Amino acid sequence: MRNFMPTEPLDQEQISAAQQILGLHFSEPALLALALTHKSFVNENPVAGVESNERMEFLGDSVINFIVGHRLYDEIPNAPEGELTARRAQVVRRETLAIAAQKLGLGSWLVMGKGEASSGGADRTSNLANAFEAVAGAVFLDRGFKAACEFTAHALETEIAAALASTSKDPKSILQELLQGRGLNSPEYALLSAEGPDHDRTFIIEARVDGEAAGRGEGRRKIDAERAAALDAVSRYAALQHADGGSETAK
Numbered sequence: 001m002r003n004f005m006p007t008e009p010l011d012q013e014q015i016s017a018a019q020q021i022l023g024l025h026f027s028e029p030a031l032l033a034l035a036l037t038h039k040s041f042v043n044e045n046p047v048a049g050v051e052s053n054e055r056m057e058f059l060g061d062s063v064i065n066f067i068v069g070h071r072l073y074d075e076i077p078n079a080p081e082g083e084l085t086a087r088r089a090q091v092v093r094r095e096t097l098a099i100a101a102q103k104l105g106l107g108s109w110l111v112m113g114k115g116e117a118s119s120g121g122a123d124r125t126s127n128l129a130n131a132f133e134a135v136a137g138a139v140f141l142d143r144g145f146k147a148a149c150e151f152t153a154h155a156l157e158t159e160i161a162a163a164l165a166s167t168s169k170d171p172k173s174i175l176q177e178l179l180q181g182r183g184l185n186s187p188e189y190a191l192l193s194a195e196g197p198d199h200d201r202t203f204i205i206e207a208r209v210d211g212e213a214a215g216r217g218e219g220r221r222k223i224d225a226e227r228a229a230a231l232d233a234v235s236r237y238a239a240l241q242h243a244d245g246g247s248e249t250a251k
Helices: 012-022 029-035 039-044 054-075 081-092 094-104 114-118 125-143 145-155 157-163 171-181 222-239
Strands: 188-195 202-209 212-219
Touching (some): 029 125, 054 081, 054 145, 081 171, 081 222
Antiparallel strands (some): 188 202, 202 212
């Protein structure tokens, strides 16, 4: 583990040690140092040329989503778009990425501002998830797509295997877990309309979170419409996955 203060930047020796412990080897070690620099450090030390990992986190988020999505697309050829989105959301949610970051020990190498460090920033879910995304982005920039695939697949191996399991989890359960992980209340399902004769009705259901519309779906049965609405909500929340803190309501 590290032998430096979390409020001090990594020097070359520490970056080399981090690479060895993380099992990563960079041709440009500065990319790893950047991936491990939290915005709070930059805010407290506004030195010209010093950046946080936010841009790299943005890139890594896209890389991870693509890699997981491509894997699911390849290995579940008959799954519709909504199911693929729901399964991907199981893998790329912030809590899952934070666990992967903990396994790698990323929190031990995260450089933060004094306030963030003293308040437990190294163990904060959002910081860990963001650091994992940033490291994935750094691997992609330094060693290319194949290396990024290997890093992501290895770090998320258990979660990807679960998402590939033959029995798909109910979309309502996936949405429930996603909301719980974001500290939000359980969804409610409101019937908007029921059209057609009794023997051939189409139900339109809206999934709501704290009174706000989160997703909409339709089906021949209410339960099918609820599942479709849950899938729509999961898709929208997945699109907001990159946002820091994970407390947004899908619009």
